[in-house]
Amino acid sequence: MDTLLIPDLMLIGTQIEAGQAVLVRDDRIAAVGEAHELTRLHPAARRTVLSHELLVAGGINGHNHSFQILMRGLGEDDDFFSWRSQVLYPVSERLRTADIRDGALLAFADMLESGITTVADFFYLNDQGIEQALAVVAAARTVGIRLVLARAFYDWEGAPARYRETPAEALRNVRALHAAVGDDPQVTVQVAPHSPHGASPAMIEAAVQASYDLGVPLHIHCAEGRYEREQCLQQYGLTPVALLNRHGALSAQTVLVHAVWVDDRDLDVIAQSGAAVIHNPSSNMILGDGIAPVPGMLARQIAVGLGTDGGCTNDRSSLFDEMRTAALLQKVAAEDGRALDAERAWLMGCEGGARALHIPAGAVAAGRLADLVSLDLDDWSLLPGPPTIRHLVYALSPRAVRRVFVGGKEVVRGGRAVFGEAPDLKARSRSWRAPR
Numbered sequence: 001m002d003t004l005l006i007p008d009l010m011l012i013g014t015q016i017e018a019g020q021a022v023l024v025r026d027d028r029i030a031a032v033g034e035a036h037e038l039t040r041l042h043p044a045a046r047r048t049v050l051s052h053e054l055l056v057a058g059g060i061n062g063h064n065h066s067f068q069i070l071m072r073g074l075g076e077d078d079d080f081f082s083w084r085s086q087v088l089y090p091v092s093e094r095l096r097t098a099d100i101r102d103g104a105l106l107a108f109a110d111m112l113e114s115g116i117t118t119v120a121d122f123f124y125l126n127d128q129g130i131e132q133a134l135a136v137v138a139a140a141r142t143v144g145i146r147l148v149l150a151r152a153f154y155d156w157e158g159a160p161a162r163y164r165e166t167p168a169e170a171l172r173n174v175r176a177l178h179a180a181v182g183d184d185p186q187v188t189v190q191v192a193p194h195s196p197h198g199a200s201p202a203m204i205e206a207a208v209q210a211s212y213d214l215g216v217p218l219h220i221h222c223a224e225g226r227y228e229r230e231q232c233l234q235q236y237g238l239t240p241v242a243l244l245n246r247h248g249a250l251s252a253q254t255v256l257v258h259a260v261w262v263d264d265r266d267l268d269v270i271a272q273s274g275a276a277v278i279h280n281p282s283s284n285m286i287l288g289d290g291i292a293p294v295p296g297m298l299a300r301q302i303a304v305g306l307g308t309d310g311g312c313t314n315d316r317s318s319l320f321d322e323m324r325t326a327a328l329l330q331k332v333a334a335e336d337g338r339a340l341d342a343e344r345a346w347l348m349g350c351e352g353g354a355r356a357l358h359i360p361a362g363a364v365a366a367g368r369l370a371d372l373v374s375l376d377l378d379d380w381s382l383l384p385g386p387p388t389i390r391h392l393v394y395a396l397s398p399r400a401v402r403r404v405f406v407g408g409k410e411v412v413r414g415g416r417a418v419f420g421e422a423p424d425l426k427a428r429s430r431s432w433r434a435p436r
């Protein structure tokens with residue numbers, strides 16, 4: 001059945017317009033146009049009036065590790081290596097399937113209520129199988145968020161045993177996971193060799209093969225910290241980007257996460273390959289990684305999306321926050337208030353992320369998935385009006401999120417995720433302790 005969503009205001013591109021409506025058919029936006037015209041053309045459609053609401057595209061969280069939300073509050077104020085050895089590795093080694101599922105439920109619910117409709121979950125607690133990843137998939141289906149499960153390929157011997165596999169095991173398992181998830185518009189699988197430091201060249205090549213065989217994107221951390229660039233240069237005489245290129249891992253199907261330590265030549269190589277970048281400004285700032293050269297990426301027409309990264313290196317779950325932080329960070333880096341404007345920050349968080357992840361969402365436009373967020377026009381953070389794109393990127397509080405639709409289905413109502421398990425999950429989470 002068709003549904004007409006009729007808000008007071010709607011963000012189309014980067015312009016906020018009055019008198020517009022969206023026609024939702026199945027899980028897609030069938031039409032966008034004048035409300036009175038769509039009402040006349042589709043008299044049988046169910047009408048949902050979004051009174052005092054501004055309808056926008058849902059945020060695309062291009063990179064996250066959902067289980068890391070269980071370490072929220074434990075990992076701050078350390079450098080990457082101390083955080084990894086003292087928090088990430090010991091806690092993640094002890095998580096059971098039920099913990100992994102709860103972490104995903106918690107992270108996904110927090111994201112939905114913050115206006116995120118798609119998340120890429122880079123998952124590496126694989127235990128040489130697919131059971132744990134399927135727990136994350138089940139959690140996404142329960143909460144109602146759209147999921148890209150980026151299934152890790154990891155063989156660095158310094159990492160916990162449950163992360164590690166041989167290339168043959170990783171290939172077998174990602175194929176099994178892809179088959180187990182099946183043809184579900186809400187969940188897709190991507191192949192995710194961990195990084196140039198976490199996956200050997202043989203592992204990266206296995207992932208390239210799997211990406212090609214399964215016809216799915218390849219998602220990889222690249223050049224997050226200075227150490228990785230130095231290590232790659234020392235070990236291979238190549239930058240991380242050049243190393244990936246040598247192993248066939250750069251193409252229009254590639255999603256590079258971070259790309260902080262890249263030079264102009266690397267950016268040219270990325271642009272030529274058609275690969276996309278997911279920028280995680282808050283996480284990069286918390287870990288002291290550095291500042292990704294986002295203006296240089298955009299100038300080369302590289303698709304750039306935004307990510308929150310894990311819940312213990314951010315520690316928020318809001319893409320609106322990442323838009324604001326991305327813009328502010330570039331202004332500081334360039335000592336120039338024009339370095340990255342609100343329009344570009346917004347488009348990275350929606351269109352750019354959707355393009356990077358190969359998901360037909362990220363805009364209020366006919367043919368896209370009906371992944372939409374309505375904002376309360378009476379929220380203090382949107383006043384005084386009329387609101388502009390600058391209100392959305394710089395002022396908006398996630399408190400203003402009133403409803404969230406994923407595939408046309410209302411999964412947040414009155415600002416709260418509506419899945420039945422939410423009260424029990426909150427009760428369990430209040431007293432959660434890492435298992436010993």
Ligand SMILES: [Zn+2]
Nearest residue numbers: 065122221309
């Ligand atoms: Zn990551």
